[in-house]
Amino acid sequence: MADYIYTMEIRLTPDQLKGVNLVQDVARAAGITLYLTGGAIRDIISGFTIRDLDFTVQGNPLKLQKDFERAGAQIAGHDEDVRTLFLVLPGNVRAEIGMAHTEQYDKIGKPPEIAPASIQEDLRRRDFTVNAMALSLNEGSRGLLLDPFNGVADIEAKLLRILHNYSFVEDPSRLIRAARFAARFHWPMEERTQQRYDAAKENNYIEHISRSAVGHEIAQLAHEDDPLNVVRSLEREDWLKVLHPHWSSAKVDANGLAQLMKTRQQMVDLGYTVDPSAAVMHFLTARLSEKDIADLRRQIPRKDLVEAWRDIEDHAKDLAKRLMGKEAATPSRTWNLLSSARPEMILFLAVTARHQSVAQKIKNFLTKWRQVQQRIPLPEMTELLITPQLPEYPKIARDVFMLLLDGKLRSRTETLKFLKPFAPPPPPPPPPPRRGRGPKAVTGAPALVTGKVPGKKSETKGKGKAEPAPAPAPVASVPVAKTHAKAKPEPPKAKSKPTKQAAKPVAKRPAKARKTAPKKAKSRKR
Numbered sequence: 001m002a003d004y005i006y007t008m009e010i011r012l013t014p015d016q017l018k019g020v021n022l023v024q025d026v027a028r029a030a031g032i033t034l035y036l037t038g039g040a041i042r043d044i045i046s047g048f049t050i051r052d053l054d055f056t057v058q059g060n061p062l063k064l065q066k067d068f069e070r071a072g073a074q075i076a077g078h079d080e081d082v083r084t085l086f087l088v089l090p091g092n093v094r095a096e097i098g099m100a101h102t103e104q105y106d107k108i109g110k111p112p113e114i115a116p117a118s119i120q121e122d123l124r125r126r127d128f129t130v131n132a133m134a135l136s137l138n139e140g141s142r143g144l145l146l147d148p149f150n151g152v153a154d155i156e157a158k159l160l161r162i163l164h165n166y167s168f169v170e171d172p173s174r175l176i177r178a179a180r181f182a183a184r185f186h187w188p189m190e191e192r193t194q195q196r197y198d199a200a201k202e203n204n205y206i207e208h209i210s211r212s213a214v215g216h217e218i219a220q221l222a223h224e225d226d227p228l229n230v231v232r233s234l235e236r237e238d239w240l241k242v243l244h245p246h247w248s249s250a251k252v253d254a255n256g257l258a259q260l261m262k263t264r265q266q267m268v269d270l271g272y273t274v275d276p277s278a279a280v281m282h283f284l285t286a287r288l289s290e291k292d293i294a295d296l297r298r299q300i301p302r303k304d305l306v307e308a309w310r311d312i313e314d315h316a317k318d319l320a321k322r323l324m325g326k327e328a329a330t331p332s333r334t335w336n337l338l339s340s341a342r343p344e345m346i347l348f349l350a351v352t353a354r355h356q357s358v359a360q361k362i363k364n365f366l367t368k369w370r371q372v373q374q375r376i377p378l379p380e381m382t383e384l385l386i387t388p389q390l391p392e393y394p395k396i397a398r399d400v401f402m403l404l405l406d407g408k409l410r411s412r413t414e415t416l417k418f419l420k421p422f423a424p425p426p427p428p429p430p431p432p433p434r435r436g437r438g439p440k441a442v443t444g445a446p447a448l449v450t451g452k453v454p455g456k457k458s459e460t461k462g463k464g465k466a467e468p469a470p471a472p473a474p475v476a477s478v479p480v481a482k483t484h485a486k487a488k489p490e491p492p493k494a495k496s497k498p499t500k501q502a503a504k505p506v507a508k509r510p511a512k513a514r515k516t517a518p519k520k521a522k523s524r525k526r
């Protein structure tokens, strides 16, 4: 049997996994039953990018707003009708917590009657089999996959299949969703689904689409990996004009969008967590009028997206201005400024900067200046015992990098000359072996953990506030990795003469080794 918890854990990003744990903790404390549902399960199983986390609870999630806020989530909006809470979890993870419910459609074009329900009933009101699965996150059944419509089989067959014949009639937004998923995954509709789709199209059921469904579908475009492909596909199917009568692929700034997605990938490869959704909306609607854009924004349920999209140009202008001023007069100052800027702004400005100097600075920040890190003489620093164990290591590493960036250290000799005064005195020789229970040995290991560069977090996820500028990741991470790997598994060599590099970690080990070794041997025998 498939272990879906394991699959979930390896497929989610670390931040998404933390998000699942956060939601799980809040639900557990509130005594509410929780499932991971919908697209998140589909993407976990199919291997596609997991864009957001959809949770379903048996109860009213709107009552848990305060608990989520206390746990570190931001409330990005809610939908009173279907009792859904929109959250941004730490690390920019988008999540929705919906109430398990049924939808009773009595008349075409009229909104359904919503009633709280069990998760099994909730799955029956979903759009496609591949979206009608739930993974239990509850004690006692954690890891159990509810798949009443054989969604896993349809994922394997790469097919979109509705759950019943009236699906498109009941909720015509599913027509748009079918086209969107077909374009994104390149999965065709199963035969009967295609027939129902064609019939619904011919009968113009789309005219009964609800306003809120239109808003939801507009916002979904912002999160596509290839938004232009989806927009073109919706246009071919005549659905784009449903989202807005003046919208067409000709209104898209295709070059800007392509550049944006390319730069986004570049930033992801550098380790940034960057949410391009607001910028995507900017380019998708670049040639629409202000009024049309305002119409689109009004319909989007997630206000965090609307605000980010509305403010993106102003924020980018502010950053551009700062990049042209004294604050960015030297490469090191520019580095510091951009390191504390929101990655979303760097991304947007990288594509839209009008001033050559601004564009060049961002380009250098993302490419050339990173190579300067390779000129930091890490082996020599280790020789000098300037390693992450030193409390002042992050500052030293940062200062060297800044001086190299500004061309103030022009050669290896100059760099070493700068570094030498920071070398700590060599450690005392190891104490002679003692019998009996000595004080607990202290290894260098815990200190190594702090080798993480302060401010790195703000480099990747910063919220735009000016913070102490971080050193670039590799400056600290390389020595951390090396020393850590060496210090941890190395068995204590009480008799061997410590080398210069190994002197510090080895020095205090014999006491611990003598103390712990027999114990371990004993417990293994048992």
Ligand code: ATP
Pocket (backbone or CB within 6 Å): 037, 038, 039, 040, 051, 052, 054, 125, 126, 127, 128, 131, 132, 171, 173, 174, 177, 220
């Ligand atoms: P995406 O990857 O685009 O976010 P998703 O499937 O997660 O895909 P959402 O719009 O976030 O899409 O919806 C979450 C889940 O809610 C869906 O997987 C589906 O189960 C259900 N759902 C959303 N819209 C509808 C609808 N119109 N009719 C039925 N079920 C729906």
